[in-house]
Amino acid sequence: MPNLTHRPLTRRAVMRAGALAAGGIAVGATSVACTTSDGGDQVPLGGTRDVEQIDFPTYQQFAGVAPDFPASVEGGVEGFLSYPRDAGEPLPPPGGGISASALIALGGKPQVPLADSTYWQQLNTNLDCELDVQSIPPGQFTAKVSTVVAGGDIPDIMEIPGNLPMDLPRLLDSTFEDLTPYVTGDAVGDYPYLANFPQTAWRSCVYNGKIYGIPSVSRLLQRFMVVRSDLVERHGWNDRPADATEMVELFTAMAAVGRDSFAGTASQLFALCLPMFGAPNGWRATDDSFVFNIETEEYKEALACVTQLWADGICHPNSFLTEQQIVDWFGTGAIATYAGAGVGYRGMLTANHTINPEMGMGFVPIPRAEGGGPAPAYVTSGRNTMAVIRKSDPERVARLLGIANYMAAPFGTPEYLFLNYGVEGQHFNWDDEAGLPVRTKKGDTEYMGNLVYIARPPTVLFFPNHDEVTEADWANEKVVIADQVPPGDLGLYSPTETTKGPGLLRDVTNRQWDVIQGRATMEDWDATVQRWRDGGGDQMREELIAAREADQ
Structure with missing residues (x-):
């Protein structure tokens, strides 16, 4: 039996908590002003927002x-x-x-x-x-x-x-x-x-x-590439693409199997292309500001790549109608890849394995677009x-x-x-x-x-009865997570992003899908990004800058 070092909640713990709560812990003496959610005057809240000064x-x-x-x-x-x-x-x-x-x-x-x-x-x-x-x-x-x-x-x-x-x-x-x-x-x-x-x-x-x-x-690990490993083996696909060119070649090969075969849905392929082209994981912190992912050239490169994949018939044609069928599509082989998160793939495999016992599941390191190893991994x-x-x-x-x-x-x-x-x-x-x-x-x-x-x-x-999937997931994470891209605003708070962000991003997402389907141009995309800035994006940026400056 393993030797567990369990420690009960003792009276000592309770008393120590009381003493600390009464006396306080010095985590930084800088005062910080917080902007109210309605954009009014700044209200001092005390303490510091500098996560680096906290004894975690x-x-x-x-x-x-x-x-x-x-x-x-x-x-x-x-x-x-x-x-x-x-x-x-x-x-x-x-x-x-x-x-x-x-x-x-x-x-x-x-x-x-x-x-x-x-x-x-x-x-x-x-x-x-x-x-x-x-x-x-x-x-x-x-x-x-x-x-x-x-x-x-x-x-x-x-x-x-x-x-x-x-x-x-x-x-x-x-x-x-x-x-x-x-x-x-x-x-x-x-x-x-x-x-x-x-x-x-x-x-x-x-x-x-x-x-x-x-x-x-x-x-x-926030995002990773999941593939039908049985199809990879059957068709001899290259599941270790070295750069964007080889990644597109893999997507193309997945869609070339038959009339009803596609690489994935447009949104799933876009999710895989973002880290490949080096787009920020949400906000990117710079020396004196913050840049949101949709404002970057890397994001536009990923958007252009998926727009071409759509035009070439690589994406599932019902990508924008519903993704509720993605489990079925992956199980039947109608799509061969998607962007995984957490351990949700277990339900994907369980739901399909009784119908298709030969179905396998594997993981592909997302490459850097220009080559040189796996792309830095988006982390949560x-x-x-x-x-x-x-x-x-x-x-x-x-x-x-x-x-x-x-x-x-x-x-x-x-x-x-x-x-x-x-x-x-x-x-x-x-x-x-x-x-x-x-x-x-x-x-x-x-x-x-x-x-x-x-x-x-x-x-x-x-994952009982699927030890090979457990090992493959672990091995993939070990390779890709060595170089990480966390959210650039981690530890900072923007009231405007909380109140206005979701609505602004709905407009952005709708225009994004319009661009991919050829109903809008990159000039339309640029105008949408500017509308996001004017509608609250710039205010979010200023709030993040102010929060970071309060730390210094």
Whole structure:
């Protein structure tokens, strides 16, 4: 049995958190002014936004189970070929008998009420906490959070939606707990599962020079090229293109198989071309400013490339009608590649493999357009969403962090097994031949997958019956992630981007598809980019510049 170094939430941890919260931690003495979301006067919020000055939580990689394929970089994925069935003892219950409330998005099926859910009841027993979870459908979640904030009835733990139409730094400063004293440096060791979060994930939870959020950790590698490996082998395609010319040749070969064969949809091929031509991953930071990706020549080069692919019949002709059929198209071979993210490809393969057992899945390093190795990899901010804790006394905050720590349990721990499968004999049974936990019908019904919106552990690669795919994904990441392109505005906040950005980008995206289909010219594209600048893009830039200058 592996030797797990579990550390309970002790009274010492609670008292230390209280002492730190009372005395404060010096994370920089510079004041910062934050522009209000309506473009009004700047309002001092205190602290500093310089993420480089923060003593981030000390990364303590979970060592309780040994992966078959270790991560190549901090925050990279580990790969497993079997489920670690005997992974030690669980942590002591963290809740201390408190009652607590949480507001998070609903992750799919309706939530079974507490009175009818033995899974939820056992969760509360494991936590030693009466946890009341309110789950809201994703399409209604932002409006719900806005209403809750306006009414002042704030839950103990709340997921923050990415498109919340309000001044987030001001809201955090006034309503939610500064978690920096509780998790900074080695203090995070009191929450060993949160200590397993890479520092990248914590960086994107910083506002006003303080760590406010508990990240729902995302896979670091943001975008990668997935291919039908069986088709690559059957047709002898070059799956290691050296430059843009060879990449286009690969796309062309994919579309040349038959009358109903295409490389991919236009949007998927465009997503692969952007890093190939070196377009920024969102904003690019320069010495004195910021440049958004749509403003760059590299972006236009990728757009021109896909426009030609469309004209040459390389893209699926229904690319702009729907992408809901992409799973079927990939399974039948109508398209041979797409831009992967996370581990979503597992559903793609599972959905098609029973119909086509010969179907294989592989990964192709995206090359630099001019050659010279793989293109720098787009990487994420380190998190999908984040949860925050309402201001409270230090002991209660420490307890709530302990609950989040439970939700962050890594793959292989007893907590992870419960959170994902429930109670053995009720919610799951072991398939001894395969060595896997398998949910029962009751387990599928009661499972609360949206608890990851309180805290999500780092992604691991584990794909039963497809060990070759696990190894191939891990090997591809090891090659491509050595050179990374993070978002250039990481750690900075633009109110205008939050309030106006999504609407402005809809106009940009529509014109982008018009250009690809030949309904608009590059001159029309330039005019669209200027409209984006005038409509709020330049204001976003100025806000990012001001935020960065406040750090210096």
